[in-house]
Amino acid sequence: MPMPELLPPPTALEQVSDGQLKRYADLVYQRTGIRVSPQKKMLLSNRLRRRLRETGIASFDDYYRHLTCLRSNDPEWDAFLQEITTHETYLFRDDSQWQWFRNVYLAERAAEARGKGSPSLRIWSAACSTGDEPTTIACSIAAFLPNLQQWRIQIVGTDIGVGALEQAQSGVFGERAMRLVPEDYRRRFFTKAKDGQIWQAKPALMSMIAYRQHNLMEPLNERPFDLVFLKNVLIYFDAASKRKVLDNVCRLVRPGGLLAAGAAEGIADMLKGFERLQPWLHRRPQE
Ligand SMILES: C[S@@+](CC[C@H](N)C(=O)[O-])C[C@H]1O[C@@H](n2cnc3c(N)ncnc32)[C@H](O)[C@@H]1O
Structure with a gap:
Protein backbone atom coordinates (compact mmCIF):
# COMPACT_ATOMS: atom_id res chain seq x y z
CA MET A 1 0.00 0.00 0.00
CA THR A 85 12.51 43.76 14.87
CA THR A 86 15.29 44.30 12.33
CA HIS A 87 18.77 43.87 13.77
CA GLU A 88 20.75 44.54 10.60
CA THR A 89 23.96 46.35 11.49
CA TYR A 90 27.70 46.21 10.75
CA LEU A 91 30.85 47.99 11.79
CA PHE A 92 31.61 51.33 10.09
CA ARG A 93 28.11 51.49 8.55
CA ASP A 94 27.59 54.93 6.91
CA ASP A 95 31.20 55.82 6.16
CA SER A 96 30.69 59.61 5.88
CA GLN A 97 29.47 59.78 9.48
CA TRP A 98 32.56 57.95 10.73
CA GLN A 99 34.79 60.24 8.70
CA TRP A 100 33.10 63.18 10.45
CA PHE A 101 33.47 61.45 13.82
CA ARG A 102 37.20 60.86 13.37
CA ASN A 103 38.30 63.96 11.48
CA VAL A 104 36.00 66.61 12.90
CA TYR A 105 34.43 65.54 16.17
CA LEU A 106 37.38 63.79 17.80
CA ALA A 107 39.81 66.39 16.44
CA GLU A 108 37.74 69.22 17.99
CA ARG A 109 37.37 67.41 21.30
CA ALA A 110 41.11 66.75 21.39
CA ALA A 111 41.86 70.45 20.69
CA GLU A 112 39.44 71.55 23.46
CA ALA A 113 41.04 69.12 25.89
CA ARG A 114 44.60 70.34 25.32
CA GLY A 115 46.08 71.52 28.60
CA LYS A 116 43.13 70.24 30.62
CA GLY A 117 43.71 67.72 33.40
CA SER A 118 41.48 64.69 32.77
CA PRO A 119 39.06 65.17 29.88
CA SER A 120 36.06 62.94 29.46
CA LEU A 121 33.83 61.78 26.64
CA ARG A 122 30.42 60.18 27.10
CA ILE A 123 28.68 58.70 24.06
CA TRP A 124 25.36 56.83 23.84
CA SER A 125 24.72 54.38 21.02
CA ALA A 126 20.93 54.04 21.27
CA ALA A 127 19.38 50.92 19.67
CA CYS A 128 22.84 49.44 19.16
CA SER A 129 21.67 45.95 18.18
CA THR A 130 24.62 43.50 18.36
CA GLY A 131 27.16 46.18 19.32
CA ASP A 132 28.65 47.00 15.94
CA GLU A 133 28.06 50.76 16.37
CA PRO A 134 29.54 51.11 19.90
CA THR A 135 32.49 48.99 18.76
CA THR A 136 33.02 51.29 15.76
CA ILE A 137 32.98 54.27 18.15
CA ALA A 138 35.55 52.57 20.39
CA CYS A 139 37.77 51.64 17.40
CA SER A 140 37.71 55.20 16.09
CA ILE A 141 38.53 56.63 19.52
CA ALA A 142 41.36 54.16 20.05
CA ALA A 143 42.81 54.97 16.62
CA PHE A 144 42.34 58.75 16.56
CA LEU A 145 42.15 60.34 19.99
CA PRO A 146 45.61 61.54 21.04
CA ASN A 147 46.73 60.80 24.63
CA LEU A 148 43.88 58.35 25.08
CA GLN A 149 45.20 57.21 28.46
CA GLN A 150 44.40 60.66 29.92
CA TRP A 151 40.76 60.45 28.89
CA ARG A 152 37.78 59.03 30.72
CA ILE A 153 35.81 57.35 27.92
CA GLN A 154 32.32 55.98 28.48
CA ILE A 155 30.33 54.48 25.62
CA VAL A 156 26.87 53.23 26.60
CA GLY A 157 25.20 50.83 24.17
CA THR A 158 21.49 50.13 24.66
CA ASP A 159 18.89 48.06 22.86
CA ILE A 160 15.49 46.56 23.64
CA GLY A 161 16.68 43.11 22.56
CA VAL A 162 18.30 40.99 25.26
CA GLY A 163 19.58 38.44 22.73
CA ALA A 164 21.18 41.18 20.64
CA LEU A 165 22.82 42.65 23.74
CA GLU A 166 24.20 39.27 24.82
CA GLN A 167 25.90 39.02 21.45
CA ALA A 168 27.13 42.63 21.80
CA GLN A 169 28.60 41.85 25.21
CA SER A 170 30.57 38.92 23.82
CA GLY A 171 32.42 41.35 21.49
CA VAL A 172 32.39 38.71 18.76
CA PHE A 173 31.77 39.66 15.11
CA GLY A 174 31.49 37.59 11.95
CA GLU A 175 33.21 38.34 8.66
CA ARG A 176 30.03 39.95 7.28
CA ALA A 177 29.83 42.46 10.15
CA MET A 178 33.57 43.15 9.74
CA ARG A 179 33.51 43.69 5.98
CA LEU A 180 34.23 47.45 6.17
CA VAL A 181 36.81 47.27 8.96
CA PRO A 182 40.22 48.28 7.56
CA GLU A 183 42.96 45.68 7.69
CA ASP A 184 45.14 47.60 10.16
CA TYR A 185 42.16 48.06 12.57
CA ARG A 186 41.50 44.33 12.42
CA ARG A 187 45.10 43.65 13.42
CA ARG A 188 45.23 46.30 16.16
CA PHE A 189 41.84 45.95 17.79
CA PHE A 190 40.61 42.39 17.17
CA THR A 191 41.89 38.87 17.49
CA LYS A 192 40.98 36.30 14.91
CA ALA A 193 39.48 33.00 15.98
CA LYS A 194 41.06 29.82 14.63
CA ASP A 195 38.53 29.23 11.87
CA GLY A 196 39.30 32.69 10.50
CA GLN A 197 35.67 33.73 10.20
CA ILE A 198 35.15 35.16 13.68
CA TRP A 199 36.73 38.23 15.20
CA GLN A 200 36.93 39.07 18.91
CA ALA A 201 37.19 42.72 19.98
CA LYS A 202 40.20 43.21 22.27
CA PRO A 203 39.75 44.25 25.93
CA ALA A 204 41.04 47.76 25.07
CA LEU A 205 37.84 48.31 23.06
CA MET A 206 35.47 46.36 25.28
CA SER A 207 36.56 48.23 28.40
CA MET A 208 35.23 51.50 26.93
CA ILE A 209 31.71 50.11 26.41
CA ALA A 210 28.90 49.31 28.87
CA TYR A 211 25.77 47.59 27.54
CA ARG A 212 22.28 48.00 29.04
CA GLN A 213 18.86 46.81 28.02
CA HIS A 214 16.57 49.78 27.38
CA ASN A 215 13.33 50.54 25.58
CA LEU A 216 13.56 53.91 23.83
CA MET A 217 9.89 54.53 24.63
CA GLU A 218 10.98 54.94 28.25
CA PRO A 219 13.43 57.41 29.83
CA LEU A 220 16.98 56.13 30.32
CA ASN A 221 18.39 56.71 33.76
CA GLU A 222 21.82 58.11 32.83
CA ARG A 223 23.73 61.38 33.05
CA PRO A 224 23.70 63.50 29.87
CA PHE A 225 25.96 62.52 26.99
CA ASP A 226 28.29 64.58 24.80
CA LEU A 227 27.09 62.74 21.71
CA VAL A 228 24.17 60.40 21.01
CA PHE A 229 23.92 58.10 17.98
CA LEU A 230 20.31 57.21 17.13
CA LYS A 231 20.51 55.44 13.81
CA ASN A 232 18.35 53.14 11.72
CA VAL A 233 15.68 52.63 14.33
CA LEU A 234 13.10 55.43 14.11
CA ILE A 235 12.45 54.58 10.46
CA TYR A 236 10.15 51.85 11.84
CA PHE A 237 8.25 54.24 14.17
CA ASP A 238 5.26 56.49 13.50
CA ALA A 239 5.30 60.23 14.27
CA ALA A 240 3.80 59.88 17.76
CA SER A 241 6.37 57.25 18.81
CA LYS A 242 9.22 59.25 17.28
CA ARG A 243 8.20 62.26 19.38
CA LYS A 244 8.11 60.15 22.52
CA VAL A 245 11.55 58.67 21.79
CA LEU A 246 12.98 62.10 21.01
CA ASP A 247 11.63 63.47 24.31
CA ASN A 248 13.52 60.72 26.10
CA VAL A 249 16.68 61.04 24.01
CA CYS A 250 17.03 64.82 23.67
CA ARG A 251 16.96 65.31 27.45
CA LEU A 252 20.12 63.22 27.58
CA VAL A 253 22.08 65.30 25.06
CA ARG A 254 24.04 67.77 27.19
CA PRO A 255 23.74 71.49 26.34
CA GLY A 256 26.10 72.02 23.40
CA GLY A 257 26.10 68.26 22.75
CA LEU A 258 25.22 66.49 19.49
CA LEU A 259 22.64 64.04 18.18
CA ALA A 260 23.72 61.96 15.17
CA ALA A 261 20.72 60.34 13.49
CA GLY A 262 20.37 57.98 10.54
CA ALA A 263 20.00 59.61 7.12
CA ALA A 264 16.38 58.41 6.77
CA GLU A 265 15.17 58.79 10.33
CA GLY A 266 12.75 61.62 9.44
CA ILE A 267 13.15 63.54 12.68
CA ALA A 268 14.75 66.85 11.61
CA ASP A 269 11.48 68.81 11.98
CA MET A 270 10.75 67.31 15.40
CA LEU A 271 13.96 68.47 17.06
CA LYS A 272 12.73 71.67 18.61
CA GLY A 273 15.50 74.08 19.54
CA PHE A 274 18.28 71.93 18.06
CA GLU A 275 20.54 73.45 15.42
CA ARG A 276 20.83 71.44 12.20
CA LEU A 277 24.51 71.08 11.27
CA GLN A 278 24.03 68.36 8.65
CA PRO A 279 20.81 66.63 7.51
CA TRP A 280 21.66 63.93 10.08
CA LEU A 281 23.55 65.96 12.71
CA HIS A 282 21.90 68.24 15.28
CA ARG A 283 23.30 70.36 18.12
CA ARG A 284 21.52 71.15 21.36
CA PRO A 285 22.11 74.83 22.13
CA GLN A 286 24.22 75.89 25.09
CA GLU A 287 22.05 77.04 27.99
C1 LIG B 1 18.50 48.08 12.42
S1 LIG B 1 19.08 48.01 14.08
C2 LIG B 1 20.10 49.46 14.14
C3 LIG B 1 21.45 49.18 14.75
C4 LIG B 1 22.45 50.35 14.68
N1 LIG B 1 21.94 51.53 15.34
C5 LIG B 1 22.84 50.66 13.25
O1 LIG B 1 22.47 51.74 12.75
O2 LIG B 1 23.53 49.87 12.62
C6 LIG B 1 17.61 48.52 14.97
C7 LIG B 1 17.64 48.13 16.44
O3 LIG B 1 16.60 48.87 17.10
C8 LIG B 1 16.18 48.09 18.20
N2 LIG B 1 14.88 48.61 18.67
C9 LIG B 1 13.68 48.55 18.07
N3 LIG B 1 12.74 49.12 18.84
C10 LIG B 1 13.37 49.57 19.95
C11 LIG B 1 12.94 50.25 21.12
N4 LIG B 1 11.67 50.59 21.30
N5 LIG B 1 13.87 50.55 22.06
C12 LIG B 1 15.17 50.20 21.89
N6 LIG B 1 15.64 49.55 20.81
C13 LIG B 1 14.74 49.24 19.84
C14 LIG B 1 16.10 46.69 17.64
O4 LIG B 1 16.13 45.72 18.66
C15 LIG B 1 17.33 46.66 16.72
O5 LIG B 1 18.43 46.06 17.36
Whole structure:
Protein backbone atom coordinates (compact mmCIF):
# COMPACT_ATOMS: atom_id res chain seq x y z
CA MET A 1 0.00 0.00 0.00
CA PRO A 2 1.48 3.42 -0.91
CA MET A 3 2.50 5.58 2.04
CA PRO A 4 0.04 8.44 2.65
CA GLU A 5 1.55 11.77 1.73
CA LEU A 6 2.76 13.60 4.84
CA LEU A 7 0.82 16.80 5.16
CA PRO A 8 2.18 19.78 7.04
CA PRO A 9 0.68 20.41 10.46
CA PRO A 10 -2.48 22.52 10.23
CA THR A 11 -0.75 25.76 11.18
CA ALA A 12 2.23 25.41 8.81
CA LEU A 13 0.88 27.60 6.00
CA GLU A 14 -1.77 29.43 7.92
CA GLN A 15 -1.66 33.21 7.93
CA VAL A 16 -2.93 35.54 10.60
CA SER A 17 -6.39 36.96 9.89
CA ASP A 18 -6.82 40.73 9.49
CA GLY A 19 -8.15 40.90 13.07
CA GLN A 20 -5.17 38.95 14.45
CA LEU A 21 -2.75 41.12 12.45
CA LYS A 22 -4.27 44.24 13.99
CA ARG A 23 -4.14 42.82 17.52
CA TYR A 24 -0.48 41.81 17.13
CA ALA A 25 0.39 45.12 15.46
CA ASP A 26 -1.21 47.01 18.39
CA LEU A 27 0.72 44.88 20.87
CA VAL A 28 4.05 45.52 19.11
CA TYR A 29 3.24 49.22 18.84
CA GLN A 30 2.36 49.60 22.54
CA ARG A 31 5.51 47.78 23.55
CA THR A 32 8.09 49.21 21.14
CA GLY A 33 6.64 52.13 19.13
CA ILE A 34 7.19 50.12 15.92
CA ARG A 35 4.36 50.11 13.36
CA VAL A 36 3.75 46.71 11.74
CA SER A 37 2.06 47.54 8.43
CA PRO A 38 -0.73 45.40 6.89
CA GLN A 39 1.73 44.53 4.08
CA LYS A 40 3.75 42.57 6.65
CA LYS A 41 1.00 39.95 7.06
CA MET A 42 2.94 37.07 5.52
CA LEU A 43 6.16 38.03 7.31
CA LEU A 44 4.40 38.27 10.67
CA SER A 45 2.66 34.92 10.05
CA ASN A 46 5.97 33.20 9.22
CA ARG A 47 7.70 34.66 12.26
CA LEU A 48 4.78 33.76 14.55
CA ARG A 49 4.72 30.19 13.28
CA ARG A 50 8.37 29.88 14.40
CA ARG A 51 7.36 30.98 17.92
CA LEU A 52 4.42 28.51 17.90
CA ARG A 53 6.80 25.68 16.97
CA GLU A 54 9.33 26.71 19.64
CA THR A 55 6.77 27.12 22.42
CA GLY A 56 4.42 24.29 21.46
CA ILE A 57 1.51 26.74 21.53
CA ALA A 58 -1.26 25.68 19.15
CA SER A 59 -2.66 28.86 17.61
CA PHE A 60 -1.98 32.53 16.89
CA ASP A 61 -4.76 33.50 19.32
CA ASP A 62 -3.33 31.34 22.12
CA TYR A 63 0.14 32.79 21.59
CA TYR A 64 -1.29 36.33 21.66
CA ARG A 65 -3.06 35.57 24.96
CA HIS A 66 0.15 33.99 26.29
CA LEU A 67 2.19 37.13 25.49
CA THR A 68 -0.32 39.49 27.07
CA CYS A 69 -0.18 37.50 30.33
CA LEU A 70 3.64 37.57 30.53
CA ARG A 71 5.71 40.13 32.41
CA SER A 72 7.55 42.46 30.05
CA ASN A 73 10.92 40.98 31.06
CA ASP A 74 9.89 37.39 30.29
CA PRO A 75 12.36 35.76 27.82
CA GLU A 76 9.46 34.89 25.49
CA TRP A 77 8.79 38.59 24.95
CA ASP A 78 12.40 38.99 23.89
CA ALA A 79 12.17 35.98 21.56
CA PHE A 80 9.00 37.44 20.02
CA LEU A 81 10.50 40.92 19.56
CA GLN A 82 13.66 39.36 18.15
CA GLU A 83 11.47 37.96 15.36
CA ILE A 84 9.66 41.24 14.77
CA THR A 85 12.51 43.76 14.87
CA THR A 86 15.29 44.30 12.33
CA HIS A 87 18.77 43.87 13.77
CA GLU A 88 20.75 44.54 10.60
CA THR A 89 23.96 46.35 11.49
CA TYR A 90 27.70 46.21 10.75
CA LEU A 91 30.85 47.99 11.79
CA PHE A 92 31.61 51.33 10.09
CA ARG A 93 28.11 51.49 8.55
CA ASP A 94 27.59 54.93 6.91
CA ASP A 95 31.20 55.82 6.16
CA SER A 96 30.69 59.61 5.88
CA GLN A 97 29.47 59.78 9.48
CA TRP A 98 32.56 57.95 10.73
CA GLN A 99 34.79 60.24 8.70
CA TRP A 100 33.10 63.18 10.45
CA PHE A 101 33.47 61.45 13.82
CA ARG A 102 37.20 60.86 13.37
CA ASN A 103 38.30 63.96 11.48
CA VAL A 104 36.00 66.61 12.90
CA TYR A 105 34.43 65.54 16.17
CA LEU A 106 37.38 63.79 17.80
CA ALA A 107 39.81 66.39 16.44
CA GLU A 108 37.74 69.22 17.99
CA ARG A 109 37.37 67.41 21.30
CA ALA A 110 41.11 66.75 21.39
CA ALA A 111 41.86 70.45 20.69
CA GLU A 112 39.44 71.55 23.46
CA ALA A 113 41.04 69.12 25.89
CA ARG A 114 44.60 70.34 25.32
CA GLY A 115 46.08 71.52 28.60
CA LYS A 116 43.13 70.24 30.62
CA GLY A 117 43.71 67.72 33.40
CA SER A 118 41.48 64.69 32.77
CA PRO A 119 39.06 65.17 29.88
CA SER A 120 36.06 62.94 29.46
CA LEU A 121 33.83 61.78 26.64
CA ARG A 122 30.42 60.18 27.10
CA ILE A 123 28.68 58.70 24.06
CA TRP A 124 25.36 56.83 23.84
CA SER A 125 24.72 54.38 21.02
CA ALA A 126 20.93 54.04 21.27
CA ALA A 127 19.38 50.92 19.67
CA CYS A 128 22.84 49.44 19.16
CA SER A 129 21.67 45.95 18.18
CA THR A 130 24.62 43.50 18.36
CA GLY A 131 27.16 46.18 19.32
CA ASP A 132 28.65 47.00 15.94
CA GLU A 133 28.06 50.76 16.37
CA PRO A 134 29.54 51.11 19.90
CA THR A 135 32.49 48.99 18.76
CA THR A 136 33.02 51.29 15.76
CA ILE A 137 32.98 54.27 18.15
CA ALA A 138 35.55 52.57 20.39
CA CYS A 139 37.77 51.64 17.40
CA SER A 140 37.71 55.20 16.09
CA ILE A 141 38.53 56.63 19.52
CA ALA A 142 41.36 54.16 20.05
CA ALA A 143 42.81 54.97 16.62
CA PHE A 144 42.34 58.75 16.56
CA LEU A 145 42.15 60.34 19.99
CA PRO A 146 45.61 61.54 21.04
CA ASN A 147 46.73 60.80 24.63
CA LEU A 148 43.88 58.35 25.08
CA GLN A 149 45.20 57.21 28.46
CA GLN A 150 44.40 60.66 29.92
CA TRP A 151 40.76 60.45 28.89
CA ARG A 152 37.78 59.03 30.72
CA ILE A 153 35.81 57.35 27.92
CA GLN A 154 32.32 55.98 28.48
CA ILE A 155 30.33 54.48 25.62
CA VAL A 156 26.87 53.23 26.60
CA GLY A 157 25.20 50.83 24.17
CA THR A 158 21.49 50.13 24.66
CA ASP A 159 18.89 48.06 22.86
CA ILE A 160 15.49 46.56 23.64
CA GLY A 161 16.68 43.11 22.56
CA VAL A 162 18.30 40.99 25.26
CA GLY A 163 19.58 38.44 22.73
CA ALA A 164 21.18 41.18 20.64
CA LEU A 165 22.82 42.65 23.74
CA GLU A 166 24.20 39.27 24.82
CA GLN A 167 25.90 39.02 21.45
CA ALA A 168 27.13 42.63 21.80
CA GLN A 169 28.60 41.85 25.21
CA SER A 170 30.57 38.92 23.82
CA GLY A 171 32.42 41.35 21.49
CA VAL A 172 32.39 38.71 18.76
CA PHE A 173 31.77 39.66 15.11
CA GLY A 174 31.49 37.59 11.95
CA GLU A 175 33.21 38.34 8.66
CA ARG A 176 30.03 39.95 7.28
CA ALA A 177 29.83 42.46 10.15
CA MET A 178 33.57 43.15 9.74
CA ARG A 179 33.51 43.69 5.98
CA LEU A 180 34.23 47.45 6.17
CA VAL A 181 36.81 47.27 8.96
CA PRO A 182 40.22 48.28 7.56
CA GLU A 183 42.96 45.68 7.69
CA ASP A 184 45.14 47.60 10.16
CA TYR A 185 42.16 48.06 12.57
CA ARG A 186 41.50 44.33 12.42
CA ARG A 187 45.10 43.65 13.42
CA ARG A 188 45.23 46.30 16.16
CA PHE A 189 41.84 45.95 17.79
CA PHE A 190 40.61 42.39 17.17
CA THR A 191 41.89 38.87 17.49
CA LYS A 192 40.98 36.30 14.91
CA ALA A 193 39.48 33.00 15.98
CA LYS A 194 41.06 29.82 14.63
CA ASP A 195 38.53 29.23 11.87
CA GLY A 196 39.30 32.69 10.50
CA GLN A 197 35.67 33.73 10.20
CA ILE A 198 35.15 35.16 13.68
CA TRP A 199 36.73 38.23 15.20
CA GLN A 200 36.93 39.07 18.91
CA ALA A 201 37.19 42.72 19.98
CA LYS A 202 40.20 43.21 22.27
CA PRO A 203 39.75 44.25 25.93
CA ALA A 204 41.04 47.76 25.07
CA LEU A 205 37.84 48.31 23.06
CA MET A 206 35.47 46.36 25.28
CA SER A 207 36.56 48.23 28.40
CA MET A 208 35.23 51.50 26.93
CA ILE A 209 31.71 50.11 26.41
CA ALA A 210 28.90 49.31 28.87
CA TYR A 211 25.77 47.59 27.54
CA ARG A 212 22.28 48.00 29.04
CA GLN A 213 18.86 46.81 28.02
CA HIS A 214 16.57 49.78 27.38
CA ASN A 215 13.33 50.54 25.58
CA LEU A 216 13.56 53.91 23.83
CA MET A 217 9.89 54.53 24.63
CA GLU A 218 10.98 54.94 28.25
CA PRO A 219 13.43 57.41 29.83
CA LEU A 220 16.98 56.13 30.32
CA ASN A 221 18.39 56.71 33.76
CA GLU A 222 21.82 58.11 32.83
CA ARG A 223 23.73 61.38 33.05
CA PRO A 224 23.70 63.50 29.87
CA PHE A 225 25.96 62.52 26.99
CA ASP A 226 28.29 64.58 24.80
CA LEU A 227 27.09 62.74 21.71
CA VAL A 228 24.17 60.40 21.01
CA PHE A 229 23.92 58.10 17.98
CA LEU A 230 20.31 57.21 17.13
CA LYS A 231 20.51 55.44 13.81
CA ASN A 232 18.35 53.14 11.72
CA VAL A 233 15.68 52.63 14.33
CA LEU A 234 13.10 55.43 14.11
CA ILE A 235 12.45 54.58 10.46
CA TYR A 236 10.15 51.85 11.84
CA PHE A 237 8.25 54.24 14.17
CA ASP A 238 5.26 56.49 13.50
CA ALA A 239 5.30 60.23 14.27
CA ALA A 240 3.80 59.88 17.76
CA SER A 241 6.37 57.25 18.81
CA LYS A 242 9.22 59.25 17.28
CA ARG A 243 8.20 62.26 19.38
CA LYS A 244 8.11 60.15 22.52
CA VAL A 245 11.55 58.67 21.79
CA LEU A 246 12.98 62.10 21.01
CA ASP A 247 11.63 63.47 24.31
CA ASN A 248 13.52 60.72 26.10
CA VAL A 249 16.68 61.04 24.01
CA CYS A 250 17.03 64.82 23.67
CA ARG A 251 16.96 65.31 27.45
CA LEU A 252 20.12 63.22 27.58
CA VAL A 253 22.08 65.30 25.06
CA ARG A 254 24.04 67.77 27.19
CA PRO A 255 23.74 71.49 26.34
CA GLY A 256 26.10 72.02 23.40
CA GLY A 257 26.10 68.26 22.75
CA LEU A 258 25.22 66.49 19.49
CA LEU A 259 22.64 64.04 18.18
CA ALA A 260 23.72 61.96 15.17
CA ALA A 261 20.72 60.34 13.49
CA GLY A 262 20.37 57.98 10.54
CA ALA A 263 20.00 59.61 7.12
CA ALA A 264 16.38 58.41 6.77
CA GLU A 265 15.17 58.79 10.33
CA GLY A 266 12.75 61.62 9.44
CA ILE A 267 13.15 63.54 12.68
CA ALA A 268 14.75 66.85 11.61
CA ASP A 269 11.48 68.81 11.98
CA MET A 270 10.75 67.31 15.40
CA LEU A 271 13.96 68.47 17.06
CA LYS A 272 12.73 71.67 18.61
CA GLY A 273 15.50 74.08 19.54
CA PHE A 274 18.28 71.93 18.06
CA GLU A 275 20.54 73.45 15.42
CA ARG A 276 20.83 71.44 12.20
CA LEU A 277 24.51 71.08 11.27
CA GLN A 278 24.03 68.36 8.65
CA PRO A 279 20.81 66.63 7.51
CA TRP A 280 21.66 63.93 10.08
CA LEU A 281 23.55 65.96 12.71
CA HIS A 282 21.90 68.24 15.28
CA ARG A 283 23.30 70.36 18.12
CA ARG A 284 21.52 71.15 21.36
CA PRO A 285 22.11 74.83 22.13
CA GLN A 286 24.22 75.89 25.09
CA GLU A 287 22.05 77.04 27.99
C1 LIG B 1 18.50 48.08 12.42
S1 LIG B 1 19.08 48.01 14.08
C2 LIG B 1 20.10 49.46 14.14
C3 LIG B 1 21.45 49.18 14.75
C4 LIG B 1 22.45 50.35 14.68
N1 LIG B 1 21.94 51.53 15.34
C5 LIG B 1 22.84 50.66 13.25
O1 LIG B 1 22.47 51.74 12.75
O2 LIG B 1 23.53 49.87 12.62
C6 LIG B 1 17.61 48.52 14.97
C7 LIG B 1 17.64 48.13 16.44
O3 LIG B 1 16.60 48.87 17.10
C8 LIG B 1 16.18 48.09 18.20
N2 LIG B 1 14.88 48.61 18.67
C9 LIG B 1 13.68 48.55 18.07
N3 LIG B 1 12.74 49.12 18.84
C10 LIG B 1 13.37 49.57 19.95
C11 LIG B 1 12.94 50.25 21.12
N4 LIG B 1 11.67 50.59 21.30
N5 LIG B 1 13.87 50.55 22.06
C12 LIG B 1 15.17 50.20 21.89
N6 LIG B 1 15.64 49.55 20.81
C13 LIG B 1 14.74 49.24 19.84
C14 LIG B 1 16.10 46.69 17.64
O4 LIG B 1 16.13 45.72 18.66
C15 LIG B 1 17.33 46.66 16.72
O5 LIG B 1 18.43 46.06 17.36
